[in-house]
Amino acid sequence: MCLAIPGKIVELLPEDWNMAVVEVSGVRRKIDLGLLDDDPAKAGDWVLIHVGFAMSKISEADALEQMRVLALLGEDEAARQEIEGYGPPPANDNALRR
């Protein structure tokens, strides 16, 4: 909750509020970019995520470093669970509906 999880934005979903598909360690989930309105993010950007919301943009190097810190702290499993807990990306949404 207090340690941010780094993720890479792979797709913006502008028709769905300010949502975006983000990838964290190979897992794709939907997160909210609404708190980055002052400095909008685009596909390819790296962000720090708290409870499903991107809170700041960071460099790729710093994102990888933050991933490593989570692993060192033994928090990587909790972070993975949190990410998996976020909503699935649209394609999976459809798959679930079918």
Place this chain on the structure above:
Amino acid sequence: MRFVDEFREPELITKAAHEIRRLADPRRHYRLMEICGGHTHAIYRFGLNDLLPPNIELIHGPGCPVCVLPMGRIDDGLSMTQDPNVIFTAFGDMMRVPGTQGSPLEYKARGADVRIVYSPADALKLAQSNPDRHVMFFAIGFETTAPSTALTLMRARAQGVRNFYVFCNHVTIIPAIRAILESPEMRLDAFIGPGHVSTVIGCRPYEWIARQAGKPIVVSGFEPLDLLESIMMVLRQLNDGRAQVENQYKRAVLGEGNRAALKAMADVFEPRPFFEWRGMGFIAQSALRLRECFAEFDAELRFRIPGIRVTDPKAAQCGEVLTGALKPNQCRLFGKECTPEQPVGALMVSAEGSCAAYYSYEHRKAALTVLAPAL
């Protein structure tokens, strides 16, 4: 020094540790408080205390939102589950936190509809897919999570959702630091400032700590090297007789913070006149509640909340540990009645609580030494 092996740059760590020893004046005793629970966890996990000279003491601050929440608020939140139509949602961190009648997980085992969410937005979605139920989100956290709750409430209003409620326990870090500095038994020399909270609030809210209270504060990252570098920066300030706000975590923290997040918070929340902090008592303007324009989503207005106040178990000394007067292992219950498996106090529940961190690393290390002195 066990954990040092895992570091990517052990030679830099050794260099930083040497530099800290050089900077630490042997005639002085340095008491530095790391405010953030994430830093507390990192300090124990990386065994950083082992790298510091004995005259540098790290005091663990109040920056673990689960730990500072009074038990009465948990009871109050769980009281809503008496209505079978209520779905109680909270982050996973909350699920094992004991109330007087058990934790949210224990309520669930007894039949209450208690669900883990990973984002306040998930709680809102749950409300939309269960229009005939009341979905209550137990909101908790400092400025890292409060903006997300705020934005979720704005979305709930824009979408006309009528069955979503927030039980707001968001707290703010600055009034807590003020309370610590004003407490008569406090003897702190400087602060290590929180990293991720500062991505939201920026560095300016700390200016008074340097200017008025005369204490250095360095906003820090979470890597072992970040923390050691921040300690160096603090020592340099103290040795020069300076008191400034410095930012060691420039790669994530901008001076002015995240304006969109601050605006969302200001639009949705207002400060409560007072809020109780576990172990620290009532602190003025230290927590947030929903503004009147969001009253329809305010669980405290829509449900009958008993307003329970629970004094901590007498034997537990959470308050003294929380304010740095006692080390975790100096509490009467530490490692006996109170363990991470069977927590009595909240400091033992969260990995960011100083007792759980101390227990997991220091206590285990000591036990290993006793059991296997030959190793």
